Amino acid sequence: MEKxxxxxxxxxHGIDRRGFLKGVGATGALLLTANWxxxxxxxxxxxxxxxxxxxxxxxxxxxxxxxxxxxYITCARSEMGQGIRTSLALVVADEMEADxxxxxxxQAEGDEERYGNQNTDGSRSMRHWYEPMRQxxxxxxxxxxxxxxxGWGVDHEDVRAxxxxxxxxxGRRRAGFGELAEAVARLPVPMGSAIxxxxxxxxxxxxxxxTLSADGEDIVSGKATYGADLRSVGMVYAVVSRPPVxxxxxxxxxxxxxxxxxxxxxxxxxxxxxxxxxxxxxxGIAVVAENTWAAMKGREALKVEWSxxxxxxxxxxxxxxxxxxxxxxxxxxxxxxxxxxEAFAKAKKKHAATYYLxxxxxxxxxxxxxxxxxxxxxxxxxxxxxxxxxxRTHAAERAGLPLEKTRVxxxxxGGGFGRKSKADFINEAVxxxxxxxxxxxxxxxxxxxxxRHDYLHTVSIEHLEASLSSRGKVTGWLHRSVxxxxxxxxxxxxxxxxxxxxxxxxxxxxxAIPNLRIENPGIDAHTRIGWxxxxxxxxxxxxxxxxxxxxxxxAGKDHLRFYLDLLGEDREIDPRSMNDGWNHGENPETxxxxxxxxxxxxxxxxxxxxxxxxxxxxxxxGLAAHYSFVSYVATVLDVEVKKGGELVIHKATMAIxxxxxxxxxxxxxxMEGSCIMGIGLATTGEISFDKGAPKQSxxxxxxxxxxxxAPKEIAVHLVDPGKEVELGGVGEPGLPxxxxxxxxxIHAATGKRIRSLPIGEQLx
Amino acid sequence: MRTIRLNGEEHRLDTPxxxxxxWAIRDILGFTGTKFGCGMGLCGACTMHMDGQPIRSCVxxxxxxxxxxxxxxxxxxxxxxxxxxxxxxxxxxxxxxGYCQCGQVMSATALLxxxxxxxxxxxxxxxxxxxxxxxxxxxxxKAIHTASADLKGGT
Numbered sequence: 060m061e062k063x064x065x066x067x068x069x070x071x072h073g074i075d076r077r078g079f080l081k082g083v084g085a086t087g088a089l090l091l092t093a094n095w096x097x098x099x100x101x102x103x104x105x106x107x108x109x110x111x112x113x114x115x116x117x118x119x120x121x122x123x124x125x126x127x128x129x130x131y132i133t134c135a136r137s138e139m140g141q142g143i144r145t146s147l148a149l150v151v152a153d154e155m156e157a158d159x160x161x162x163x164x165x166q167a168e169g170d171e172e173r174y175g176n177q178n179t180d181g182s183r184s185m186r187h188w189y190e191p192m193r194q195x196x197x198x199x200x201x202x203x204x205x206x207x208x209x210g211w212g213v214d215h216e217d218v219r220a221x222x223x224x225x226x227x228x229x230g231r232r233r234a235g236f237g238e239l240a241e242a243v244a245r246l247p248v249p250m251g252s253a254i255x256x257x258x259x260x261x262x263x264x265x266x267x268x269x270t271l272s273a274d275g276e277d278i279v280s281g282k283a284t285y286g287a288d289l290r291s292v293g294m295v296y297a298v299v300s301r302p303p304v305x306x307x308x309x310x311x312x313x314x315x316x317x318x319x320x321x322x323x324x325x326x327x328x329x330x331x332x333x334x335x336x337x338x339x340x341x342x343g344i345a346v347v348a349e350n351t352w353a354a355m356k357g358r359e360a361l362k363v364e365w366s367x368x369x370x371x372x373x374x375x376x377x378x379x380x381x382x383x384x385x386x387x388x389x390x391x392x393x394x395x396x397x398x399x400x401e402a403f404a405k406a407k408k409k410h411a412a413t414y415y416l417x418x419x420x421x422x423x424x425x426x427x428x429x430x431x432x433x434x435x436x437x438x439x440x441x442x443x444x445x446x447x448x449x450x451r452t453h454a455a456e457r458a459g460l461p462l463e464k465t466r467v468x469x470x471x472x473g474g475g476f477g478r479k480s481k482a483d484f485i486n487e488a489v490x491x492x493x494x495x496x497x498x499x500x501x502x503x504x505x506x507x508x509x510x511r512h513d514y515l516h517t518v519s520i521e522h523l524e525a526s527l528s529s530r531g532k533v534t535g536w537l538h539r540s541v542x543x544x545x546x547x548x549x550x551x552x553x554x555x556x557x558x559x560x561x562x563x564x565x566x567x568x569x570x571a572i573p574n575l576r577i578e579n580p581g582i583d584a585h586t587r588i589g590w591x592x593x594x595x596x597x598x599x600x601x602x603x604x605x606x607x608x609x610x611x612x613x614a615g616k617d618h619l620r621f622y623l624d625l626l627g628e629d630r631e632i633d634p635r636s637m638n639d640g641w642n643h644g645e646n647p648e649t650x651x652x653x654x655x656x657x658x659x660x661x662x663x664x665x666x667x668x669x670x671x672x673x674x675x676x677x678x679x680x681g682l683a684a685h686y687s688f689v690s691y692v693a694t695v696l697d698v699e700v701k702k703g704g705e706l707v708i709h710k711a712t713m714a715i716x717x718x719x720x721x722x723x724x725x726x727x728x729x730m731e732g733s734c735i736m737g738i739g740l741a742t743t744g745e746i747s748f749d750k751g752a753p754k755q756s757x758x759x760x761x762x763x764x765x766x767x768x769a770p771k772e773i774a775v776h777l778v779d780p781g782k783e784v785e786l787g788g789v790g791e792p793g794l795p796x797x798x799x800x801x802x803x804x805i806h807a808a809t810g811k812r813i814r815s816l817p818i819g820e821q822l823x
Numbered sequence: 824m825r826t827i828r829l830n831g832e833e834h835r836l837d838t839p840x841x842x843x844x845x846w847a848i849r850d851i852l853g854f855t856g857t858k859f860g861c862g863m864g865l866c867g868a869c870t871m872h873m874d875g876q877p878i879r880s881c882v883x884x885x886x887x888x889x890x891x892x893x894x895x896x897x898x899x900x901x902x903x904x905x906x907x908x909x910x911x912x913x914x915x916x917x918x919x920x921g922y923c924q925c926g927q928v929m930s931a932t933a934l935l936x937x938x939x940x941x942x943x944x945x946x947x948x949x950x951x952x953x954x955x956x957x958x959x960x961x962x963x964x965k966a967i968h969t970a971s972a973d974l975k976g977g978t
Contacts, residue, residue, distance in 0.1 A: 138920075140918075140919030140920030140921070140957045141919070142919070270913075270914065270915060272913065272916060272918070274918070274921065275912070275913040275916065275918055276909075276913055278918045278921030278924050278925075279896075279912045279913060279917075279918065279921075279924055279925070279928055280856070280896065280897070280899075280900060280909060281854075281855070281856015281857065281896035281925045282856065283921055284855075285858070285922055287849075287855070287859065288855040290853050290855065296850065321839060350842075350846055350850035350851060351846050351849070351850055351859075352839075352842045352846040352847075352850070355862075422956060423920070423922075424858070424860050424866065424868055424920065424922040424923045424954065424955070424956045424957075425858070425860075425920070425922045426859070426860070471920070471921065471922075472920060473858070473920050473921070473922025473923075474920045474922060474956050474957060475920075476956075503859070505862055506860065506861040506863070506866075724916055725916075728916060728919060728959070728962070731958060731959070731961055731962070732919055732958035732959065733958070734958065735955075735957075735958025735960060736956070736958055757861055757862075757865060758861050758863070758865040758866055759863070759865055763954055763956060764958065765951045765952075765953075765954060766946070766947050766950045766951055766953070766955075766960045766963065766964070767948075767951055769958070769961055769964075770961070771943070773961050
């Protein structure tokens with residue numbers, strides 16, 4: 060284990076945790092050691108406690124203090140740009156009164172038994188870990204105070220920790236955290252009693268405006284370590300030729316030409332997977348070489364024959380027509396109340412619209428890459444993974460080793476967006492490592508690999524119908540969503556959306572409509588479907604928010620007024636009353652859907668954007684607001700469509716209520732990023748299939764926003780809920796309202812409705 | 824064997840003529856600050872400087888660098904403009920995942936080196952080859968203006 064590490068040149072101090080702990084230990088670090096537990100009687104099955112591994116608040120796991128005063132804070136969640144390494148660490152630092160300048164963040168390896176849940180998705184990290192991390196820091200603070208008071212022979216009550224020191228004001232005494240490290244290490248951890256959390260007016264970092272980053276300087280100087288940045292003497296590099304169509308396998312291959320490429324060492328088969336694929340590799344032929352370039356050249360020279368696949372006929376236009384047909388008939392009922400047929404029959408006016416959203420690829424800037432080393436019956440992996448424990452379980456199984464002989468080190472992720480929840484690329488690295496015992500083996504995906512073998516965001520047809528009363532009130536609402544489900548990667552014959560998909564803005568629309576039916580007709584998947592940032596909220600939110608705008612027009616009303624009317628009176632809706640028993644995994648008692656909070660973000664965004672003001676010709680404001688990941692976001696875009704169709708986004712105004720705001724700057728940055736990503740998926744984002752394979756291969760034909768497409772200004776408003784509420788998500792909820800706000804703005808500017816994404820050439 | 828001049832030092836290495844500079848520097852010489860993003864010169868993650876000009880190292884064969892001075896992110900803080908760009912990036916909290924940011928810093932440094940006070944339109948033009956999937960563009964614009972002001976202030 061230690062030997063395997065010695066063989067590697069680790070370029071990031073954050074990764075070598077073992078070495079670091081040893082070093083710290085040698086200088087007499089504090090590792091809080093007792094088995095301290097926080098209010099164990101409060102057993103919850105929701106939130107963090109409802110996740111595999113639960114949460115941990117034991118300071119010995121997360122905090123170490125060295126005699127030089129450096130405080131090491133362990134982050135067990137993966138960093139992919141959301142800033143969680145910074146945000147969670149500053150929560151700990153604040154509660155323990157540590158000076159952020161003297162804190163270092165250490166990344167935990169994948170071990171949920173030890174660290175609690177590490178699956179970094181669902182916009183959950185801060186929501187589930189804020190309280191445990193506060194408790195951790197508060198216990199450490201109490202212990203530092205105790206160590207100092209004992210040393211001075213004074214009452215614990217008379218001393219207090221403040222900015223990296225403990226002070227005894229009356230005696231004018233002061234001891235730095237470093238000086239206390241040894242004494243505090245000998246103290247027992249106080250067992251659950253009388254640990255005082257700070258009051259909010261005592262916060263130093265929590266909720267404050269700042270741009271602190273644990274990784275900023277390393278990132279801009281090239282020192283930060285991502286999935287492909289680990290180096291080792293004798294390391295081998297592989298790329299894999301994978302089946303062009305999902306479900307196909309290599310039937311034969313000719314390795315000769317590949318082996319003739321200078322630097323190629325080996326050509327080997329990686330066993331193909333059977334459908335459902337889960338997170339197993341797609342299989343194929345790996346070309347292993349002395350460097351990445353040689354491996355890529357070797358793969359170009361390789362000849363592989365592929366078998367037929369049941370998905371050979373997957374073609375996007377045909378599939379779209381198939382979905383449209385399916386959407387004409389009734390499907391699985393997700394939620395219903397009132398009498399929709401009667402409402403439609405009596406209606407003064409009826410309106411229907413059908414929307415199409417294509418597959419999109421995550422395309423994180425860092426294509427998947429992982430390194431594995433199998434040595435002396437121990438497997439070590441370095442990978443940019445959102446799911447370290449799942450990666451570890453997979454890697455161990457593949458290497459035929461027990462979990463305790465498998466270690467997954469989590470590097471920084473060069474973007475994740477859901478793609479790196481899947482361990483398929485890590486499994487490939489383990490397969491290559493098995494063929495090269497004692498050597499580190501890297502599998503590098505190219506951009507072409509990434510776009511052709513993604514777990515794509517679903518493709519969907521969203522069909523809506525509504526009835527309007529003579530006064531322009533919505534009396535009936537039908538929403539049929541047809542989309543291949545993520546469940547199809549886990550089990551055969553999965554044709555309907557799971558609860559975690561339909562309750563993303565489809566079943567759980569919080570509108571005050573007397574007659575409503577939400578349906579999901581089934582359809583088969585023909586490629587790997589996966590989570591993409593904000594998941595099914597994208598199609599559901601796009602359709603519902605576009606349709607509300609259409610209905611406002613049909614009713615002859617202002618979109619803003621019409622939407623607020625549709626929400627009805629401010630109320631807290633129990634998600635179970637909307638047939639949503641999932642509720643993002645949160646307690647329905649403490650996480651109702653609060654229409655008052657949704658109204659407030661809508662009013663904020665509208666006001667800040669100058670809703671109702673006179674707009675120049677060919678310019679318009681578009682609104683959308685969506686509840687997801689137990690947060691509320693409204694977006695207003697100010698766009699201009701020039702003659703010839705050029706789209707200019709002058710300003711984006713976003714308002715979010717995510718409950719308590721822990722690191723406001725990172726909330727803002729997530730909104731900014733969501734805005735850009737939303738503009739991308741609305742304007743150009745599309746992966747389409749022909750003969751079973753994606754047609755797009757790189758950034759020339761899968762275009763993502765570049766700096767000229769970015770709005771001239773993105774104004775983010777953090778809305779105070781105005782009452783005591785629980786924490787909401789931040790990483791994902793900014794995305795769903797962007798595309799519908801954009802298309803509603805285009806309608807306001809030009810009168811043209813966009814019902815099919817991407818917008819592409821539709822404006823020319 | 825061939826010689827390349829990288830960050831002010833000469834390095835000897837044995838590679839085929841057509842190996843892109845990116846892989847020679849990452850895999851053979853071991854400087855991993857420069858990132859691989861697309862392999863087609865489309866995303867800018869691999870941006871380096873050759874004689875001060877930004878190049879896409881994923882499509883620049885190593886034999887085209889003979890007699891040229893290559894600068895990577897590892898040495899850009901020695902450049903007074905590069906240093907200010909890095910500082911502005913940290914100060915404004917530009918990076919999210921950070922993977923593209925070394926390339927962004929290299930492109931921004933090249934821009935400010937030839938134009939000390941770029942307008943937004945000039946920034947957009949110079950930076951349009953660098954994709955950021957996290958969407959940090961509005962902060963990139965601000966950070967370039969900040970670095971520009973810092974350079975003039977001589978701070």
